Amino acid sequence: GQQLNQSPQSMFIQEGEDVSMNCTSSSIFNTWLWYKQDPGEGPVLLIALYKAGELTSNGRLTAQFGITRKDSFLNISASIPSDVGIYFCAGQLPSSNTGKLIFGQGTTLQVKP
Amino acid sequence: DGGITQSPKYLFRKEGQNVTLSCEQNLNHDAMYWYRQDPGQGLRLIYYSQIVNDFQKGDIAEGYSVSREKKESFPLTVTSAQKNPTAFYLCASTRVGLGGIQYFGAGTRLSVL
Numbered sequence: 001g002q003q004l005n006q007s008p009q010s011m012f013i014q015e016g017e018d019v020s021m022n023c024t025s026s027s028i029f030n031t032w033l034w035y036k037q038d039p040g041e042g043p044v045l046l047i048a049l050y051k052a053g054e055l056t057s058n059g060r061l062t063a064q065f066g067i068t069r070k071d072s073f074l075n076i077s078a079s080i081p082s083d084v085g086i087y088f089c090a091g092q093l094p095s096s097n098t099g100k101l102i103f104g105q106g107t108t109l110q111v112k113p
Numbered sequence: 114d115g116g117i118t119q120s121p122k123y124l125f126r127k128e129g130q131n132v133t134l135s136c137e138q139n140l141n142h143d144a145m146y147w148y149r150q151d152p153g154q155g156l157r158l159i160y161y162s163q164i165v166n167d168f169q170k171g172d173i174a175e176g177y178s179v180s181r182e183k184k185e186s187f188p189l190t191v192t193s194a195q196k197n198p199t200a201f202y203l204c205a206s207t208r209v210g211l212g213g214i215q216y217f218g219a220g221t222r223l224s225v226l
Contacts, residue, residue: 031213033213042119042203042217042219043156043217044217048212048213092213098161098163098169099146099161099207100146100158101213101215103156105153105154105155106153106155
């Protein structure tokens with residue numbers, strides 16, 4: 001099955017630093033979603049994007065729907081220890097009528113206090 | 114509280130044994146999904162169901178089976194034909210009008226004895 005290319009695969013940063021991760025695809029998407037997964041739990045939605053060029057913030061998180069509709073970015077500003085976890089991007093193809101999402105491989109974030 | 118409940122949290126399978134993972138939702142969602150999560154591989158779709166008494170194979174359906182007899186319930190059976198069942202299993206649900214957003218349960222970790 002198709003997967004999104006998500007990078008970086010992992011990050012180890014100092015508390016207070018900013019973080020940036022992205023997802024790219026060879027296909028056009030009409031929806032981009034960003035989820036966070038805490039260890040041993042299910043993913044929780046952070047931000048949803050529906051329009052090319054859209055820039056949306058949720059607290060210290062900012063995500064963008066790429067102009068080409070083939071990529072998306074997530075930035076976290078001033079990281080704190082509770083930001084630790086796995087971040088997933090997910091996209092939905094315009095042709096999808098099943099609600100299926102295509103997921104990236106995830107970015108594992110570790111924050112050093 | 115509305116949500117998705119997966120049980121058990123931890124499950125152990127013996128050689129040649131079938132095991133069933135439970136997924137129940139009280140969100141009145143029509144569509145439900147089962148994913149398998151392995152380290153570094155993101156979420157891979159096993160089966161999904163858009164309505165009661167109907168379901169479709171995802172990308173890695175071999176060795177798994179499902180049923181959808183009730184809207185609220187979508188159990189997954191890991192059969193003895195699945196030779197590498199050790200993974201974290203996630204159930205999700207959604208409905209039309211949620212912008213493609215899937216809501217996840219807390220997951221079941223399956224290990225082989």
